[in-house]
Amino acid sequence: MKGRVTPRTLQQIAEATGARLVGDGSVEVSGVASIESASAGDVVFVEDEKHLPAALKSPAGAVIAGEFAASLRCSKPLLISDHPKLAFARAARLLREGSSLGGGRQHGGVHASAVIHPSAVLEPGVLIEERAVIGERAQVGENSRVGAGCVIGAGVSIGRDCEIYPNVTIYPGSALGNRVIVHAGAVLGSDGFGYVRDGKTGHYEKFPQVGRLVIEDDVEIGANATVDRGALDETRIRRGAKLDNLVHIGHNCQIGEDVVIAAQTGLSGSIVIENGVVLGGQVGIGEHARIGEGVMLGGQGGVLPNKVLRGKGAAFWGTPAQPLRQYLKQLATLARLAKKQ
DSSP, X not given: OXXXXXXXXXXXXXXXXXXXXXXXXXXXXXXXXXXXXXXXXEEEEOSSGGGHHHHHHSSOSEEEEOGGGTTOOOSSOEEEOSSHHHHHHHHHXXXXXXXXXXXXXXXXXXXXXXXXXXXXXXXXXXXXXXXXXXXXXXXXXXXOEEOTTOEEOTTOEEOTTOEEOTTOEEOTTOEEOTTOEXXXXXXXXXXXXXXXXXXXXXXXXXXXXXXXXXXXXXXEEOTTOEEEOOSSSEEEEOTTOEEOTTOEEOTTOEEOTTOEEOTTOEEOTTOEEOTTOEEOTTOEEOTTOEEOTTOEEOTTOEEOTTOEEOOTTOEEETTTTEEHHHHHHHHHHHHHHHHHO
16 A cells, blocks of 8 residues: 655656666656556566566556666656666655655654653654553654554663554663664563573572663564563664564674564574674574674574574575585485485
């Protein structure tokens, strides 16, 4: 479903995305769409030349395409980019500037049913929706939005231009940077799963969970994800990291910049994920492991506690995780053995 947008000229989009305009730059567009669903006011994109004819025949007002379309003569305006999909994403963001969670940025304000502690600080343009609770000394930055039913604990800091969807809970003392997106049902800053076993009685006693959670700028956290605060120090999610739905990050974890973590992945405590790592769905990583910069770990991969995976651009798969080529070789060997039975 399309939200409300701010119409832009193709010249403005070209300047914002770094694309080269071929055609009438005064044409205005107001949305993005797929080739199949596009209307006259939409922009579409193609990464493969074979899809270009369909895009040109569509009602779309303009097409973002690669260099393969640069010399084409047609009546439809073109935006030529080395990375059409990236340019399309940037165009979409430009068109939705000033929009809000449901589509269309509303003016700041506090709903009558919201509960705001007198010591909380709400900067200009903040929007607080129905039944949200803002705790003591909490701060919400300029133009941020806190959705219906959210609970923002004491001393929480939320930066500017953040989008906090409904029913998010942020525990006391947590800090969020600017332009952070947190989807519905996420829980941030909860206690880590830390216990000490009494060898005499067999009972477990809770280890102190008095650290904090820090989330840096431009992080996105999926629906029903959970991120624990540090036990004694901090859990930190660094700039630009993207967490899918149902991801769990344990206490004391350090997540690097531009890390991507797919759904249902679970990280134990004190794990270091370095910059640019990609973790597939349902990955499981044991405590104190380290995943080196730029490593790619395939879906359902498992990493043992204290294990270190290194190799920028290297792919690992399986449980325990191993280099992809080695993993595939083992699968081939097992297949040959099975045929001999």
